[in-house]
Amino acid sequence: MPLFTVEHGDATRFTTAAETFAELLAGRGQRSAQEQFLVLESLADDGRARAVDHGFELTADEVARLPRDEAGLLRLPPRFTGTFDVTVRSVTSRPDFTVGLALRTDRYEEPFRRDGATVLLGTAPYARAYRLSPAALRTVRAIQAHQSLDPRARTEARNARLVAELQAAQRMAASHDPDIRDETFALDLGHLDEFTTSTPSKVGLRVEPQADGSLVVAPHLEGVEPRALDTRWHQLPSDTGADGGVLRVDKQLVLLDRDQLEGVREVQRRPRIPKEQVPTFYEAPGTFFDPDLVDVELTFMWLVAGLGRLAPVSYAEAAKSGTEWINPDHGVTAPEVLAERPQTTGEQREIEQSVEDARQRGDDLLTLGQDVVDISDHTRVDEALAASRCRLAALGVDTSPEAATEERDSGPKVRVGWVLDDATSLADRLRTVAESAPLRRPVDYAALGRRPFPHQVEGVEWMTRLMQASLEGADDDPGRVRGGLLADDMGLGKTFMTLVALGETVRAAGDAGNAVRPTLAVMPVALLENWLDEIGDTFGSPHGPFDDVVVLHGDGLRHYRTGRGRESAVNEEHLDGAGMVRDDVLADLMLLRVGAAWGEARLDRPGTLVLTTYETVARYQVSLSQVDWGVVVFDEAQNLKNPDILRTRAAKALRARFKLLATGTPVENSLKDFWSLLDTAQPGLLGSWAQFREEWETPMSTASGEAHGELGRSLRAAVGPYMLRRVKEDHLTELPPKHVHSGRHGRLMPPEQVAAYDDVIARYRAKAGTKGAMLGTLQRLAQASLHPGLLTPDDGMDDPFAIRRSARTDVTVREILDQIRSSSEKAIVFCSSKAMQRTLALWLRELYGVPIDVVNGDTPATGRGDTRLRKIRAFEARDGFGVIVMSPLAVGVGLTVVGANHAIHLERHWNPAKEAQATDRVYRIGQTRPVHVYHPMALHPDVDSFDVNLDRLLRSKLALKDAVVVPESVTEDEIARAMGLG
Incomplete structure (x- = not known):
């Protein structure tokens, strides 16, 4: 018996008898029913359908976008291929503005009724059912929603939104996606066609340097004149629950969905970057704005006061491409200007220091007064600075170090501070500490539920030595062992080895009479069940050496959550003058039960192992960052390969004595992945991204053959004992061929x-x-x-x-x-x-x-x-x-x-x-x-x-x-x- 369909407003339900559904779950039943079941099960797996009793439910949008073959298998009506007639009355600035709609399949209009994604055309008993395409559904919905408004609610913004929706439906019908495209769909909007509608895919940043060294930041929408937006933001709804908004810029309508509207609000919450934070902002704008809402990498835009608008450029491209891409037409000044700019020894030294600081950050653009100077070509920059020194000497200006010192002594005082070791000496010190770390007590392999392989013994003891070494030294000591990268090939048992090492760390702390800090393991949601099984198999009990195991996901998350929302979204009044969250409001932002105030109901009880997902860490970053974790494990750590996204920043912010990153693919796309992982595990080991890019990433991107392999081996040696990398073929000799x-x-x-x-x-x-x-x-x-x-x-x-x-x-x-x-x-x-x-x-x-x-x-x-x-x-x-x-x-x-x-x-x-x-x-x-x-x-x-x-x-x-x-x-x-x- 095939499944049957029942319409429910804006959703369609597919159900059958309980016994039939049980047969389908077991892979049995009539072929037609099996075909329907596989379609619906696949949609449910893809998050496009919802399981209900003895069946599935699809929203109208999902029903509309079903391809023809799937819709046919589900016995849905055929696509509507008739004509849409619209009638426009009045203009968008008036409350009597309306748009009428009629449907016809031949010469005559027919009454219609919409039920979800289906329209019934004609009158009973001769009504015919048709399935609307995504564009047609969007059109009918938008017009019906507008018609249902009280005339007083038909504001110019609301009327403009209807126009934007109809034009967006026209573009949707011409989509390259075959599931969305509808070649039969057409709308004649009359005088409304004079409007152009855009739907920006991203919300970016517009940055304008100020005379005091600070930056003014505003949202940037691709394809919209930036200055024109400055007087239009008030058109967006102030309601935080709004589904979206529309901006009208002359004859252009800019349609924003809910996420884009929140992206605009995210930028507007922080309209200014103080002078002292500007270098950090240029280095990593993703630390200032939520990359989940704002595209800080691809739509970064420079506007320089007093010089005119620069062409919109990608910040990443600007940093990499140099003068071949950023030319004088964009308003960027060639580096030769540095040969003429300094007039005194002090100015010479100040400019040289600014250039050096920019290079350390990895910047290829330097703001110098009213100019933006291209410093990407180091040779040209160095030649310009040398020419400037020669010019000053020819003018009789004393360019000796003593003169510079005298000039500095007579000038205004500046703030000084301790200078840390350079990256090279810090890396040497870190490698020495890790290489000499002893195994303080033998591992109790006899207590395990299964016997480890020889390579697993090596892996357990490597992790245990580093975890024990991490207990030495102050929390803020940059030379302390802080983490490691377990980069073993897939299939060598990384989860098993990790659990054994964690167990040894918990036992060592208990035997020493110390409080056992809680442990956190972060992973893709698919691995939560796998970890629970591994704990039982490894230790022979559900908890093993831990006092408790908590799954912070689903029902477990609901148990420890005290409120709803995102901890990354804060109000302006929560920030201090430097734009940082005030300490006194941190507790108000926390939405999980963490801290001693919750007593035995707290999540972070001593000796507890908490299993959670990367998404949860990003969403509850404030709560989880306030816990003093003993060890934090990141399984499938390639999820942290992008240093700019929210989950990576949240992972780096977690407080822990030791962070273990486990992945079989330490590089998926580029060496930036590898640097990001090591920088999370052991900050400072590979220097800054700018240093790493110059020393490793750039040379390896151009090398090939043996030279490429030699660079890879050299980088492996530079990482030293902070990474363990083995392949199956070398260690699992008992594996079959x-x-x-x-x-x-x-x-x-x-x-x-x-x-x-x-x-x-x-x-x-x-x-x-x-x-x-x-x-x-x-x-x-x-x-x-x-x-x-x-x-x-x-x-x-x-x-x-x-x-x-x-x-x-x-x-x-x-x-x-x-x-x-x-x-x-x-x-x-x-x-x-x-x-x-x-x-x-x-x-x-x-x-x-x-x-x-x-x-x-x-x-x-x-x-x-x-x-x-x-x-x-x-x-x-x-x-x-x-x-x-x-x-x-x-x-x-x-x-x-x-x-x-x-x-x-x-x-x-x-x-x-x-x-x-x-x-x-x-x-x-x-x-x-x-x-x-x-x-x-x-x-x-x-x-x-x-x-x-x-x-x-x-x-x-x-x-x-x-x-x-x-x-x-x-x-x-x-x-x-x-x-x-x-």
Whole structure:
């Protein structure tokens, strides 16, 4: 019995009988019901549907954006392809402004009624049902909402918002996203078409230096004249619960959603940066404004008083690109001005010091009076300063150090302070302290629930020595051991080793009679269940050596929360004159039960292990930063690779004697990832980002071959004992062999696939040079190479024999999976496309008669239902042959799937690090059978296909295993050039 639909206002519910739903959960039932169930389950995993009793519920917006094939499977009405007639009365400045709407499918208008995303056209009993597209739904909603307003509420701002909504709907209909695009949708807005509507994707910063050295900061909206906004901000609603707002700038309407409106408010809360904080702001604007709300990196904008407006530039690009990008037309002065500017020895010294300070911060722009000087070319800057010294000497100005000293002595006094060791000597001291750290007591391995491997003994004792060494020295001593990076290859047991080391630290503190500080472990939500299981397996009890284990997520978070909201959002009155949160209001901002005042109800009880997520740390950063943690562990620490985002800053602000960062991929994209991790674990070890970039990142970005590997090994030596990095092949000698079958499962495309592939190329050549043509072509080539039916989803994709229409799916099933079935073994098929995941699961279920689960990126990680872990364990527990379909990203966070020993990458990930993470779900401790890795490929009969080019590029990104750097991601530009598109 198929599922049936019931309309509920702005939501659609799909339910069935309890016994039918139970059969579907078990992978049984009629094919039509199974198809519907897989569609709905996939939507729920993706967060687009909500589970209800014996079914699922979708909002109207989600129903509207369903692709045609999914909507057909769910028995939803066809898309409305008729005409929208709008009638505009009056002008937006008047309260009698209205917009009427009528729908028709032929020459005559018909009455209609909207129910969620469905419209009923005509009168009973002959009414016909149609499903609205996202653009059509947005139009009908906006007009109906405006019509329901009291005329007194139809202010100019509210009327302008309706116009903005209608124009946004027009752009939505022309979207490149096939699920949103509606080529039949059109609106004639009459005189309202004279307005232009923009919907900025980001809220940025506009910065204007002041005469006193401070900065005035205002919100910047891409595509809007900045000065024009200064007198328009009052048009935005003051209600903090508003869903958004609209700004009217002459004939331009700027539509802001709720998050963008909050971003504007975030910037407006801090309109001025004091002079003493300006250097810090230039170095890291993300420490002043919440990067979750404000794009401090990509839309940074310079406005210089007295010189005119500079062109909007990216702050990151300004810091990297130098004079080739920032030219005099933008208002930036060439460095040669430094040869003429100083008039005295003191001015010379002051400018030289300013240049040096800017270099230390990594800045390539220097504000000098009314000029912004480009100092990116160090050679040109040094030559200009040398020329200035020669000029002053020729003029008879004494440029000796003594003269400079005399001039300083006669001038105004300045504040002085202690100068810390330079980065090099600090790094040497830190390495010496860590290298000499002893193991103060033997580890009690006999008390563990399982026997560690030799490499795990080494890892436990490495962590234990550093944790014990961290207890020595004052909290603020920069030379104290503060943390470490456990960068072992995936599958070596990082969680197990971490728990044993934590247990030793807790026991050592207890034996010494000291209070045992609480411990915090931060991880992706998918790993919470895994950590709880590991605690029981490692110590033989749910708590192990800890007095209690608390999961600060879901129900656990609700138990310890005292209020709702974001601790990062504060009112202006909470800040002192320097823009910092006042100490006396900290307690009012805390929304968790932390501190002695809560007694036994507090979260941070001595001896407690708290498990939580990165999102929770960011949201409750004030509360968690007030706890004196003993050890803080960051599992899957690549989540902290970006030093500017809120979660990284919140992680660095946590107070702890020791911070352990654990990740199998210390570099995912660039060496900035690596610096960010080490700077969180052991600040100062690698110097500032500016120093690290000059010494390591820039040279490694241009090196290749052995030179690249040598730099990687040198960087590894510079980190010294603060990082432990081992690979499986060197330490798990008992692991079975791993066979990578690259290039062995290629098959010529069948004629239909060749035709689809060639058609994509032909369409590109016809549009070459148009905006977005290359990116769209790459996406369609990837689809055609996976299966041509993805380009025409209604064309028989529900038939299992459609497998043969693609070389890649055909070789996967008839050559690889058939062989695995004959061996009664299990396989994971990795695939990113949601449509192919669902279709493949249906094909395989019908062909092989076994349950086929789908685990994609948003399959619930915790809860009472089918979580990722429960689906995986059920798959492993079934006897004999089995297949599970997974997104490569869904298992990239520490999950183990050793019940399978075949990994099939039906769809390749462009980042080899992500692909390796997926493969290593099956190749790790606990695997007893030989592991096989497959890369099925579709071959074109005449040219190197997409698959061949991508495989070649991915192979070129592999790095030496003993260097720090791990595989780099393939860029769209690289694959486009390989395909002859770029």
